[in-house]
Every structure is written in C-alpha cells, then in structure tokens.
Amino acid sequence: MLITKTIQGLIIPVSLLFLLPSEAVAATLGICYGRVANNLPTTSEVVNILKTNGILNVRIFDPDPVTLQSFSGTGINLMTGVPNEVLPSLASGTPASALQWLQTNIFAHIVPSQIRYIAVGNEVLLKDPFYAPHVVPAMVNIHQALKTLNLDKTIKLSSPQAASVLSKSYPPSLGAFDPSLRSVLLPLLNFLHETESPFMVNVYPYFSYTSSTSNQISLDYTLFRSNVMVQDGMLTYDNLFEATIDAIVHAMEKEGFVEVRVVVSETGWPKSGGEEASVENALAYNENVARRVVANVGTPKRPGVGIEVYLFDLFDENGKSGDECEKHFGIFGLDGIKAYDLRFNSGN
Secondary structure, three states: OOOOHHHOOOOOEHHHHHHOOHHHOOOOEEEEEOOOOOOOOOHHHHHHHHHHOOOOEEEEOOOOHHHHHHHOOOOOEEEEEEOHHHHHHHHHOOHHHHHHHHHHHHHOOOOHHHEEEEEEOOOHHHHOHHHHHHHHHHHHHHHHHHHHOOOOOOOEEEOOEEHHHEEEOOOHHHOEEOHHHHHHHHHHHHHHHHOOOOEEEEOOHHHHHHHOOOOOOOHHHHOOOOOOOEEEOOEEEOOHHHHHHHHHHHHHHHOOOOOOOEEEEEEOOOOOOOOOOOHHHHHHHHHHHHHHHHOOOEOOOOEOOOOEEEEOOOOOOOOOOOOHHHHOOOOEOOOOOEOOOOEOOOOO
C-alpha cells in the first residue's frame, strides 16, 4: 500500500487522489453524476471534466443510453442504477427477460468491463416503499442473467438504502435495523451474502445534524473536528460518518451477516440553501471523507478495511425537489472548475 496514515497531514489535491492506481489502495473514491437539471454540460464534456481530474469511478442513477455511450471506452468504471419504477417488471419476469433488459438498456451502449455495480433501485424503503417487495426478486433475476453472460463475478448487485433503515444508531454498537423493514432487509442481506456483494448505504451527516433537536448532534461532530469523543465500549468515535457506517455493520452482525462489506453509495454536504450549508463546510466534510478513503483507515469497528465511497454530487441539480439545499451539492461548477479546492487537509 503506497499511502498510509502517516501521510494524512500532507495537503494533497483531490485530483491526485482519483489518479491513484486501484492496486495502491483497497478503497475506492468515486463521485455521483446526478442529472436532475436542465443546464448541465453535454455528456462528452462531463467525461472530459472527469478525465481531466482523474476521476475513474462514477455513479449514474439510470442507464441513459447517451450517457452510457459517452462513457464507453473511456476507462471510467460505472455504478449504474435501475430506476425504482422498473423493479416490478424485472421482478415478475424471468432471468431471460432480465437478460434482454440488460442487453437493451446497458450492454448495447457500453462494454460490460466498465460496469462495476448495478444498483437495483435507490432508497426504495425510504422513498418508494410500494416497490420494496420487488427489490430482491428483481436482483435475483438480474443475477441469473449476469451468470448467463459469465459476468456475475465482475458486476455486483446491490440496492442503496438510506441510513434511516436503522431504528437505532447511537451508540454504534446498538445499531439495529427498523423491525418493520426486516421482511425486505433480511432477504436482501442474504442475497448480498450469497453473491459476495456489498450493502450500499447513503450517508448524510448533514441531514442528521439539521434534523436533530436541541443540538443532539454537534456541527463539529459532523465535520470531523470534534474534541469530544464518543466512547462506545473499547471504540472511540470523533465523527458521525464513521459512527453511522459502524452502526450499519453492527446491525448486519445482529442479523447474522458478519462478512458483508459496506459501500457508501452517496455522501456529501451542500454549499448553500440551508442551515450550515456553505462552501467552507462542504469542503471540510468532503475532504475529510476523501482523506479517510484514500488513506485506507477504515472505521473503528473495521480498522484498515478500506471503504468505497461515492461523493455527491458532480454538479448542482436545479431540478431537484425538496429543500433548497438539495440543489446545491455540486463539487464542480458547470464550467468544469471545482467549486472549492477539495484537498486532504489536517490542521486547518
């Protein structure tokens, strides 16, 4: 391993982090490319921005043909999503129909070697519980289709969930899944275990902070600068990001799934539009996440076990609904220039 904890004090441009060869670190740092906007650069321009900054791992949320074609042959690895509304047809069909869907919607537009993950649905249990019963059956059919193509070992399936699938998360050792969701989560975990795939979770300490009452969660704890440590048995936590991941790990272990790894499929901090949403705080949060990923520190529960993380978001998305801050997570401006100088940075 070329990078260890001993270099965390160095100031290293994030562009260099993305350029590190995969064999140098066990973890992966990627970025989400959301497209809920009407003013984004063309997909070919987006590819140029990514390549210029050495970003080689990208999450897209739906298999848009033009987007996939633009990425084809670039060497950029993708996590591509299956939209929630497609899940019922994939679940009720056969592996043969799932194979046809894969061929038509993904592999007709990009070589399979560039697909790292297929994310089957996104935050279904939080946003679209109607589709919850269809998640695992759809995954089973897609997996059988991938086996037919001899791709089941290289393309892994998962279904990103919000961290709110936890009913308890503090302290992390008490982490437990919401009992009302177990009927979906347990089959999902079993599938992930059997296929050696990761549990994907979207982690947003920003929203945990803004929704907490009476300052239960401090801003410093969410931004990795807290002097007050949370003691949990023999383990110590100084930030909510790692505490949330370990709460997920504990919850999985309580259900008997000890070896399933965690991929953070989204995390980020808004630059504006809400309480404590600022360029300074977005930089502080994202650079600390990036540093931990590339330095391979893991978490207190799983030290030295690299975490794969996808930062959200490539650009601001002016078409997003909800709170105003939802539109302002972009790390890059529409001109391809970084909105803030994302770096490793300890000490300031």
